[in-house]
Amino acid sequence: MGEQPIVKAKEAEEPFLQHKEAPENQTDEPDEDTTCGFWIFKGKSLQSFATERMYVTLYGIAGCTIAMTFAYFNGTITTLEKRYKIPTQMSGIISVGNDMSTMFASALLGYYAGSGHRCRWMGVGLLTFVIFCLLTSSLHFLYGAGDEALKLTREFGAANGSEHIMHLENNRAKLCQQNASSSCVQESDAWIPQAVLLTAQVISGVGQALFYVLGISYMDDNLTKAKSAVMLSLSTFLRMLGPAIGFSLAAFCLRLYIEPSLEPLITPKDPRWLGAWWLGWLILAAAVLASAVFMFFFPKELPSAKARRMLEKPETKHLQPKDLSVGDMMIAIRRILSNKVFILNTFSSIVYFFGYMVYWIFTPKYIEVQYRQSAAVATMATGTIALGFSAAGVLLSGYVLSRYKPSARLLAAWNATVDFLTVAGMVGYVFIACEGSDNVTNMTISRQANDTCSPSCHCDYVAYAPICGPQNVTYISPCHAGCMDTGKDDLGQTIFTNCQCMGNSSIFLGNSSLSSELPFGVDGPCPVDCFGQFITFLVVMCILKLFGASSKNTGILISLRSVLPEDKSFALGLGSMVASIFAFIPSPIFFGWLIDNYCLVWGKTCSSKGNCWLYDTKSMRYAMNLTAAFCVFLGGLLNIAVWYYAKDLKIFDAEDEKKPKNHNLDDIKLSSLRASSKDLQF
Incomplete structure (x- = not known):
């Protein structure tokens, strides 16, 4: 198998050599240009892969x-x-x-x-x-x-x-801060x-x-x-x-x-x-x-x-570099x-x-x-x-x-x-x-354009933490919704309550510990199909x-x-x-x-x-x-x-x-x- 490509090359040359004699032993052994391998990893066993x-x-x-x-x-x-x-x-x-x-x-x-x-x-x-x-x-x-x-x-x-x-402290950091402005996140090496x-x-x-x-x-x-x-x-x-x-x-x-x-x-x-x-x-x-x-x-x-090149020009045994x-x-x-x-x-x-x-x-x-x-x-x-x-x-x-x-x-x-x-x-x-995705976006745009409530909550540097409010409206964060308190419902979901920027909408929370008629939001964006x-x-x-x-x-x-x-x-x-x-x-x-x-x-x-x-x-x-x-x-x-x-x-x-x-x-x-x-x- 190691010399098969060379044998085939010689067979292909036979009709041509009847008319023009090639140099002796020209293709008997593979030269450096056609030999597989590099450094110490060489050998005839590799030559069969040169196809x-x-x-x-x-x-x-x-x-x-x-x-x-x-x-x-x-x-x-x-x-x-x-x-x-x-x-x-x-x-x-x-x-x-x-x-x-x-x-x-x-x-x-x-x-x-x-x-x-x-x-x-x-x-x-x-x-x-x-x-x-x-x-x-x-x-x-x-x-x-x-x-x-x-x-x-x-x-x-x-x-x-x-x-x-810790979970409550993380949630409170997202709430409306009316008495103090939120601090920005330091990113000195963001670049x-x-x-x-x-x-x-x-x-x-x-x-x-x-x-x-x-x-x-x-x-x-x-x-x-x-x-x-x-x-x-x-x-x-x-x-x-x-x-x-x-x-x-x-x-x-x-x-x-x-x-x-x-x-x-x-x-x-x-x-x-x-x-x-x-x-x-x-x-x-x-x-x-x-x-x-x-x-x-x-x-x-x-x-x-x-082998094909030798059939055309037998004198070019080795590839010649171009004159660049x-x-x-x-x-x-x-x-x-x-x-x-x-x-x-x-x-x-x-x-x-x-x-x-x-x-x-x-x-x-x-x-x-x-x-x-x-x-x-x-x-x-x-x-x-x-x-x-x-x-x-x-x-x-x-x-x-x-x-x-x-x-x-x-x-x-x-x-x-x-x-x-x-x-x-x-x-x-x-x-x-x-339509659902566009509507969520449109509601967010409308809320932002008409919002006179959330600026007082100092939400500029509050991390993105969407919550779903009434009428299937997604708010950027509990802070942007003006939410003042947080807790959990009977299902273990995080609930943000007393959300002043949600308008006059109010929903009864059932038998949970947060039972009251208050505007509230559920953690996470509103579902959209x-x-x-x-x-x-x-x-x-x-x-x-x-x-x-x-x-x-x-x-x-x-x-x-x-x-x-x-x-x-x-x-x-x-x-x-x-x-x-x-x-x-x-x-x-x-x-x-x-x-x-x-x-x-x-x-x-x-x-x-x-x-x-x-x-x-x-x-x-x-x-x-x-x-x-x-x-x-x-x-x-x-x-x-x-x-x-x-x-x-x-x-x-x-x-x-x-x-x-x-x-x-x-x-x-x-x-x-x-x-x-x-x-x-x-």
């Missing part, structure tokens, strides 16, 4: 682990906002930290690092993701669960004396967690550029045209499993309390619930580390690829910029990504806010159910492409059709509203993901099929840089600002306004979805222009497969505008 299928499988699995990290971050982002009091706009900036470093690294790495040992550089890139995971999780070990989370556990009261007395999260993202961006830019070009150089379509679909499918696994892992961890060893006094449906967000990062670090080790074992060039210069790079830039199909397809994707990025990052948050679902349910729906349809779309498109080999114009027309279907779905999101609307939203989202994923491979084929073979790696890096500048960096920041613009209740500290606890759901739904739909609509118009100019572009050329000329011209270009697994998440 195209094995590389594509491992590349897909490694890409899967990277996609898991991004999906896990998106799935836990609302918990990070609550724990470290991060506004949505700032979390948007943090989430694009990897795009910032990728923007600067992609073009340079694509041009200069492509001639090195790409698999080992890819292994280094995976190691940066290990650092990313460990650095992110370190926040929990540095800062702990936080006092606000610990106060909501049974052990906190037991550790500070009588559990009942440090944000800086750590941003630094971790920036580090991962360098690894992202190394892995995707070099990995895709390595795949392109080592695959034959006959296998490339199938291998592309296999690799994409494996990578698309990453978001599903990442979101599922986030859902599992968020069901556990931030300190799993403690017993919380609230349920996961309570907006104050904080899940064990840090736990998944340790699991992800181990998974990425294993992928990095295996990636180091692959050779600089696969033996099968070298700034002048040559500028010539390549001008050549790429003059390519109308590439430029139009690039900017079509950029506009589409700008509009769709908000759903990649903030869909769990959107489900929590609009449909009142827990963080675990929102993450599970986004990651497992919806992404299953994305994976199906990729596999289906791969089959159609390899089976029917459609023309470039047909591919561009399909991309435009998918864009317009996506626009229709986004507009449909506007009308998938939960939005499950039916949530299911409708989920169905529409799954349909959009099925069609949207089917256009991933079509965009790939159009984009770099139009580029010269020598511009392949550079076009990939340049496209990634441009996409980062115009879409992946500004989009999350813009939509984070847009979402924050409709915040009604901010958590306040002495130095900042912290995170948002309550949004104007209706206004947020209209603004976010219609803005995103407009951007995707522009992408559809640009795809129509791609359809016009792609009339002479050849995607598949079956006749040339029989000819031993310029294989690079016939290989399917396995790359995308975005050198990131985020493209494959939705």
Whole structure:
């Protein structure tokens, strides 16, 4: 088994050698460029793994682990906002930290690092993701669960004396304070967690550029045209499993309390619930580390690829590095910029990504806010159910492409059709509203606008602790409701009584010790049933993901099929840089600002306004979805222009497969505008 690839290579050379004599013993032994292993871990037993299928499988699995990290971050982002009091706009900036470093690294790495040992550089890139995971999780070990989370556990009261007395003291701190103003929460180092999260993202961006830019070009150089379509679909499918696994892992961890060893006094449906967000990062670090080790074992060039190259040019026994210069790079830039199909397809994707990025990052948050679902349910729906349809779309498109080999114009027309279907779905999101959720928000707005009572209670720095009052109205805290006393009813529920800011409504409390005709509120937000609307939203989202994923491979084929073979790696890096500048960096920041613009209740500290606890759901739904739909609509118009100019572009050329000329011209270009697994998440 150890020498099988070499034997096959020699057999493939026999017809050619009848006409031209090759140097003696040219392929008798694998040279350094085609030998598996690194350092002391080498041997003939490893050589049987140096195959195209094995590389594509491992590349897909490694890409899967990277996609898991991004999906896990998106799935836990609302918990990070609550724990470290991060506004949505700032979390948007943090989430694009990897795009910032990728923007600067992609073009340079694509041009200069492509001639090195790409698999080992890819292994280094995976190691940066290990650092990313460990650095992110370190926040929990540095800062702990936080006092606000610990106060909501049974052990906190037991550790500070009588559990009942501590519980009453915590509740009294939320009451109306008419004689003294409430003190603000000191957060002198609130910026440090944000800086750590941003630094971790920036580090991962360098690894992202190394892995995707070099990995895709390595795949392109080592695959034959006959296998490339199938291998592309296999690799994409494996990578698309990453978001599903990442979101599922986030859902599992968020069901556990931030300190799993403690017993919380609230349920996961309570907006104050904080899940064990840090736990998944340790699991992800181990998974990425294993992928990095295996990636180091692959050779600089696969033996099968070298055999095909030797058939063309036997004198090039070893790969020759390119003569790289700034002048040559500028010539390549001008050549790429003059390519109308590439430029139009690039900017079509950029506009589409700008509009769709908000759903990649903030869909769990959107489900929590609009449909009142827990963080675990929102993450599970986004990651497992919806992404299953994305994976199906990729596999289906791969089959159609390899089976029917459609023309470039047909591919561009399909991309435009998918864009317009996506626009229709986004507009449909506007009308998938939960009346109960909107009514709770509207009542809160009305209460705030007409409230002349709670200012005298000095509630500015009272922590968010919603209570449900008469007429199913949710109040921000007992203080905002003007409640003066607290106790428990017969069922053990916490009751806040003598609530002066609840108007004249009065409800009899039955046979409890608090029996009196007084306005009162029950601890926790008012119940809202939005499950039916949530299911409708989920169905529409799954349909959009099925069609949207089917256009991933079509965009790939159009984009770099139009580029010269020598511009392949550079076009990939340049496209990634441009996409980062115009879409992946500004989009999350813009939509984070847009979402924050409709915040009604901010958590306040002495130095900042912290995170948002309550949004104007209706206004947020209209603004976010219609803005995103407009951007995707522009992408559809640009795809129509791609359809016009792609009339002479050849995607598949079956006749040339029989000819031993310029294989690079016939290989399917396995790359995308975005050198990131985020493209494959939705």
